Structures are given as structure tokens and as C-alpha cells.
Amino acid sequence: MLEVNNLRFGYVPTMDIFRNVNFIIKEGEFIAIGGRNGCGKTTITRLLVGLESPAEGRISYMGEDITNMPASKRGQFIGYVFQQPDRQMFRSNVATEVAFGPESLGYSKSEVDDIVANALERTGISHLREAYPPTLRRGEKQRVAIASALAMQSKILILDEPTSGQDGKETKELLELLRQLNAEGVTILLITHDMEIMAGECSRAIIMGHQSVAFDGTTEELFTGDYDLHDWGLTKPPSVELSDAVPGLGYCKSMAEFKERMLAHLAQK
Structure with missing residues (x-):
């Protein structure tokens, strides 16, 4: 579905954050991306959605090279929820925020209305359609961002540390929503430092180590194998x-x- 080949990236030309990064994301997977702070977890996902460009390497979606495809076009199949989701919202209420994507694709008003209604219902925020996004709780803002991705028919949903700073109730409700979307066929990539979520929710983990992928396999293999988890910033x-x-x-x-x-x-x- 999504294939990464030999990615290299650094914000400073002479200093790579990572190099020779390779992995394949298959349809319907629920994947954790982990590792120490600064290892490149978020950068990897920014490359996937087109917010950064690699120094070397290739990214393919369904066999098509998307390495140089603009982020606006990738948004038609990859949705992204920032760690601070209010940074990606700019419209006056939730309904018009979710409508932005399908409007930009040229759907009619009635089609947009139907798409928005469906996305709000699937994410459980129909009651917030007239709310002003900056006034919402963080968990509600995340649902607005997820609804915006669903409105674009995104097949892949990437979330950056979605449970940090949330209470237990908000975390539980978000994970229930992600499980539901995954069961409906949405591929989930979760950047997380939470080992309980990594083990309990994700079937696969991609762990960034020293400038490359240190581990790629099932979460059971990760936590039962003979690995130095501490070296990767992880614990059981x-x-x-x-x-x-x-x-x-x-x-x-x-x-x-x-x-x-x-x-x-x-x-x-």
C-alpha cells in the first residue's frame, strides 16, 4: 500500500537524522512508530504526508511514486493528526472545517453536506458541528482532524502522540474510535511513547534507532525478544x-x- 525505500533526511545538509530507512505499510494495519526523542519518528511521518522532502529515497503509494507529490494531493489518501491539532484548523466552525477538503475537490454543496454529516457521525462529534474549533478540548480537536481526514476518504490515518496529556477517559474513547476505524479498513499509524498502547492496540511496531529502523515486527516479538529496549527509549x-x-x-x-x-x-x- 505504502512503501518507503532508502529514505535519507536531515535538516542540516551535512548531518542526517536518519538514512537507509525502508518499510512497507500494508492495508488495514495498526502500527506503532516508536523510539527515543529526536530519533526521527515525527519526521518520518512528515515525509509520508509531504510536509518535508527527503534528501534521498523514494515513497510509493499503491505502486505510484509520490516522493515529489505535494501534501495537498496526498491528503486525498493520507490523513494526519498533529500532536497539537488546533494548528491545522483555520475555519469558523467544525462543520466548515471538515468541509474544506471535499470542497477543494469540487464536490457540490449537497455532496459536501452529506460527506460532512457522515464524517461527523463516524467520529461522534455531530453535536459539535457549529462549535468554534479553538474552544474545544484536545480530544475533541483530534476528532475534528480525524473527521477532516475521513471526509477526504483517507485510507491511511497518522496520529502524532495522540494520547499525551489526555486523561484516561479521553484516551479510552480515542482508542475505541481508532479500533472502530481500523475495523472499517482504515490503516492506522500511531507515533507513541506509551508502551501499554503500543502493546495493547498495535499489531506491529516500527522502532527508530540510531539513524535508521532498529526494529520492524510484531509488538509481541518486540517485547519478548532479546532486545535492549532501553537503548531505543522503550520499556516493557x-x-x-x-x-x-x-x-x-x-x-x-x-x-x-x-x-x-x-x-x-x-x-x-
Whole structure:
């Protein structure tokens, strides 16, 4: 679906942030992108959506070279939610903000109205259609940005640290929405430092190390393999630490799974 070949990038010409970055994103995946601060996680995604240009390498979508395609055109298949989503909003209310994309593609007013209504309903913010975006809570702003991506029929949705600074309720509701969209076929890329979310929600992890991809595989392989997680700025989530301490229990990707297995394990004794 989306293929990255030998990407090299640096903000200073003589100093690369990363080089020789290669990976393939398949349709319907739910992927975490992790690593230490400054390793290039956000930069990688900015390259994918066209907000930066690589010094070398190629990016392809469905077999088409999009390396030099402008961000405005990539928005028709890749949606992006900034870490501070209010920075990508500029219209007077939620409905007109979500309408901007389909309007720019030349849809009629009635078509735009239908697209906006559907996107707001799918993201659970129909009641906010007349609200002024800067006054919304961060979680609500994220949903506006997600709705804007859905209105463009985006097949890939990238979110930069979407749960940082949110309370447990907002995080839970956002993850439920992302699960729902992923089940509907939207490919999700999540930049995150949250190991519990990485293990519990994502089936695959791409970890940036020292100027390149240090790991690319399942999250179970990441947290059970013989890797120096600390070197990559990672730790094992509590569910994995606890399941490691119980012989025969097996890998548990979440605390809910650990509790369920532990109860079954104790019942057998």
C-alpha cells in the first residue's frame, strides 16, 4: 500500500537524522512508530504526508511514486493528526472545517453536506458541528482532524502522540474510535511513547534507532525478544513484566488479558 525505500533526511545538509530507512505499510494495519526523542519518528511521518522532502529515497503509494507529490494531493489518501491539532484548523466552525477538503475537490454543496454529516457521525462529534474549533478540548480537536481526514476518504490515518496529556477517559474513547476505524479498513499509524498502547492496540511496531529502523515486527516479538529496549527509549509494559514473572502464563498484551489469564491460571491449581 505504502512503501518507503532508502529514505535519507536531515535538516542540516551535512548531518542526517536518519538514512537507509525502508518499510512497507500494508492495508488495514495498526502500527506503532516508536523510539527515543529526536530519533526521527515525527519526521518520518512528515515525509509520508509531504510536509518535508527527503534528501534521498523514494515513497510509493499503491505502486505510484509520490516522493515529489505535494501534501495537498496526498491528503486525498493520507490523513494526519498533529500532536497539537488546533494548528491545522483555520475555519469558523467544525462543520466548515471538515468541509474544506471535499470542497477543494469540487464536490457540490449537497455532496459536501452529506460527506460532512457522515464524517461527523463516524467520529461522534455531530453535536459539535457549529462549535468554534479553538474552544474545544484536545480530544475533541483530534476528532475534528480525524473527521477532516475521513471526509477526504483517507485510507491511511497518522496520529502524532495522540494520547499525551489526555486523561484516561479521553484516551479510552480515542482508542475505541481508532479500533472502530481500523475495523472499517482504515490503516492506522500511531507515533507513541506509551508502551501499554503500543502493546495493547498495535499489531506491529516500527522502532527508530540510531539513524535508521532498529526494529520492524510484531509488538509481541518486540517485547519478548532479546532486545535492549532501553537503548531505543522503550520499556516493557506492566502486563508483559507481570506475565514474564508467572511461569507458563504466556505473553499478555494488556492488563485485562493478564487478569483474565491469571484468574484461569489460579483456577487450575
